[in-house]
Amino acid sequence: MSSIPRDQWYVAAYGREIGHDLFSRTICGESILFWRTRAGEVTAMSDRCVHRRFPLSQAPSRLVEDQVVCGYHGFTYGADGVCVAVPGQTRVPRTARLKRYPVVEQDSFVWVWIGDPAKADAARIPRAPWLVSPDYTTVSGMEPLRARFGLLVDNLLDLSHETYLHGGYIGTPEVAATPITTEVDEEAGIVYVSRHMDDAECPPFYAKSTGLTGRIMRWQDIEYTPPCLYKLHSRIAPLGVLPNPDGSDPDAFHVEVVYAITPETEHSTHDFWAVARDFALDDQGVSDFLAEQNRTVVLQDVAALDVLERVIATEPPGYQELSINIDTGGLAARRLLARMAGQATAPSGTAVPAPRS
Amino acid sequence: MRTLRVVWVPGGDLLRGICHCGAEHVAEGPAEIWEWLLGHPDGHDAAPPPVLVAAPSGAGAAP
Ligand code: FES
Ligand SMILES: [Fe+2]
Ligand SMILES: [Zn+2]
Numbered sequence: 001m002s003s004i005p006r007d008q009w010y011v012a013a014y015g016r017e018i019g020h021d022l023f024s025r026t027i028c029g030e031s032i033l034f035w036r037t038r039a040g041e042v043t044a045m046s047d048r049c050v051h052r053r054f055p056l057s058q059a060p061s062r063l064v065e066d067q068v069v070c071g072y073h074g075f076t077y078g079a080d081g082v083c084v085a086v087p088g089q090t091r092v093p094r095t096a097r098l099k100r101y102p103v104v105e106q107d108s109f110v111w112v113w114i115g116d117p118a119k120a121d122a123a124r125i126p127r128a129p130w131l132v133s134p135d136y137t138t139v140s141g142m143e144p145l146r147a148r149f150g151l152l153v154d155n156l157l158d159l160s161h162e163t164y165l166h167g168g169y170i171g172t173p174e175v176a177a178t179p180i181t182t183e184v185d186e187e188a189g190i191v192y193v194s195r196h197m198d199d200a201e202c203p204p205f206y207a208k209s210t211g212l213t214g215r216i217m218r219w220q221d222i223e224y225t226p227p228c229l230y231k232l233h234s235r236i237a238p239l240g241v242l243p244n245p246d247g248s249d250p251d252a253f254h255v256e257v258v259y260a261i262t263p264e265t266e267h268s269t270h271d272f273w274a275v276a277r278d279f280a281l282d283d284q285g286v287s288d289f290l291a292e293q294n295r296t297v298v299l300q301d302v303a304a305l306d307v308l309e310r311v312i313a314t315e316p317p318g319y320q321e322l323s324i325n326i327d328t329g330g331l332a333a334r335r336l337l338a339r340m341a342g343q344a345t346a347p348s349g350t351a352v353p354a355p356r357s
Numbered sequence: 358m359r360t361l362r363v364v365w366v367p368g369g370d371l372l373r374g375i376c377h378c379g380a381e382h383v384a385e386g387p388a389e390i391w392e393w394l395l396g397h398p399d400g401h402d403a404a405p406p407p408v409l410v411a412a413p414s415g416a417g418a419a420p
Contacts, residue, residue: 179365182387186359186377325372328363328387335391 003150004028004263005227005340007115009125011260011272014140015105018042022068024057026264028114032101033057037066037079044101044112045081056098107131108140108274109260126225130256130276137281139291140274143298147309149227149263150337152271155301156230156259157193157330159220165304169297174200174218182328189336193222193329199239205293206236209286210253210279215239217252222329226336232257254278257294267309273298361394363387376401 012027013034023034024047033047033056047057054061054072061071066079075096076085083096102113102120108131113120130136145152155161163176174197183192197218207213219235237252244250260272275294280286312319323331362375366383374382374390380401382393393400 179367181365182363184361186361188358323388324386325365325370328372328390331387331391332361335395 001341001343002266003148003337003341003343004266005337007113007119008227008340009104009111009113009120010228010262011109011270012044012103012112012262013110014142014272015042015108015110018110020063022057022061022063024055025270027112027270028263029265030114031055032112033068033098034103034110035063035068041079042103042105042110043079043081044103044110045077045098046100048098049075050083050096050098051075051086108138109272126229128229128231128256128258128274130278131258131274133276135281136256136276136278137287138274138276139287139294140272141291141295141298142270142272143295143302144264145269145271145302145305146267147269147302147305148267148312149261149269150334151305151308151312152259152261152269152301153224153226153230153333153337154330155305156232156261157191157222157224157333158326159193159195159222159232160326165300166297168204169293169300170203170205172201172203175220176326180326180328182332184332184336189226189340191222191224191226191329191332191336193220193224195220202236205290205297206253206255209255209277209290210236212236212238212253217241224329224333226333227340228260228262230259230261232259267313271298271302363390363394 010027012025012032017023018034018036020036020038025032031047032044034042034044036042047055049056049070049072051070051073054070056068056070059071062069067076067084069076074087075083077083077098081098081100083092086092086096102117104111104122104125106125107128111125131138160176162171163173164171178195178197181194199215200218202212202214202216217237217239221233223231223233234255234257235252241251243252256276258274258276262270262272264270273294275290359377361377364373366373371383371385372387372390374394376394376397378397378401382390384390384393
């Protein structure tokens with residue numbers, strides 16, 4: 001049984017990736033064709049011609065105005081996926097239409113609904129407003145991961161790995177050493193994991209971007225809305241500097257680290273990452289530094305998870321993992337994902353009882 | 358809002374699970390804590406945990 005939840009919104013691309021060109025990406029095992037119409041709307045439909053399934057993103061398939069012409073025998077489709085012309089005959093079979101996908105462009109992402117289109121509710125898409133806010137400057141990217149998406153969820157829900165895997169970038173001894181608080185909002189289906197380091201070493205990622213030297217307060221507040229959107233609210237401040245009682249926090253630096261975790265297949269993932277900051281807004285040097293640093297950190301995770309995927313894919317069944325306190329959030333996320341995927345138990349042998357109310 | 362909460366008990370390695378019903382349970386690892394939280398209402402007594410006193414010998418089996 002698939003571990004990929006259906007009837008869910010997933011990030012398929014950044015809006016900037018899709019122009020008036022044919023663009024294809026596999027999301028949850030489905031090959032999807034995207035393009036932007038002349039009116040500026042993103043369309044999403046199956047990337048397989050209904051005739052002999054030639055990929056419509058594949059040359060010599062091409063876009064003519066707002067119609068895509070299959071490069072094999074010329075079936076022609078409108079932006080709604082309906083076939084409007086076939087070669088050699090005037091009658092177009094009534095069933096000749098490409099599967100369409102509900103699509104929403106929001107917060108710099110192109111979200112696509114995987115599942116029953118009748119259930120698609122755009123209001124349920126989780127938000128990441130910083131990525132398009134004028135009060136923040138954002139750098140972002142996407143790295144392909146040759147590992148199942150659950151491994152990236154595990155990775156992001158337990159940041160204690162920063163100390164070991166990302167030492168010299170974002171890891172310092174305090175991350176692994178500081179206790180966490182975990183919360184699950186059962187109704188909204190959100191996992192929160194907080195780690196507040198009140199006296200910590202400042203890693204290069206934050207030292208060079210904020211200019212803070214010496215020890216700092218470093219708060220990590222994770223908010224994961226399964227299956228796709230992960231947000232790390234990161235607060236960096238001089239020692240002893242707290243937010244004001246009214247919530248304002250002018251003397252701290254805020255970084256919103258956003259990941260979209262989109263399964264490509266059962267064993268591969270699109271790892272979208274974005275770093276939005278509320279300081280040094282116009283400093284291109286800071287942007288370049290954070291983009292280069294975060295991409296390096298993501299690639300460190302990718303290298304580790306690619307190895308882990310090969311280990312898991314080739315091991316005999318029944319391996320028993322051992323979980324400790326740092327895994328509290330990861331286990332909560334696994335349970336929500338298993339529930340969404342219609343599984344009674346989470347992957348990797350962690351028994352999770354079905355929820356009762 | 359139905360929130361389940363797990364806090365790391367300060368100064369040690371124990372986790373404390375706090376159910377939306379108010380019941381609390383302390384355990385050694387996250388698997389046990391989630392099992393208890395998700396087992397609500399089994400074994401969830403919203404009253405504060407009783408102060409443990411040594412049971413006189415010969416008393417009935419502990420609950
Ligand atoms: S495969 Fe597309 S027209 Fe034949
Ligand atoms: Fe990482
Ligand atoms: Zn309870």
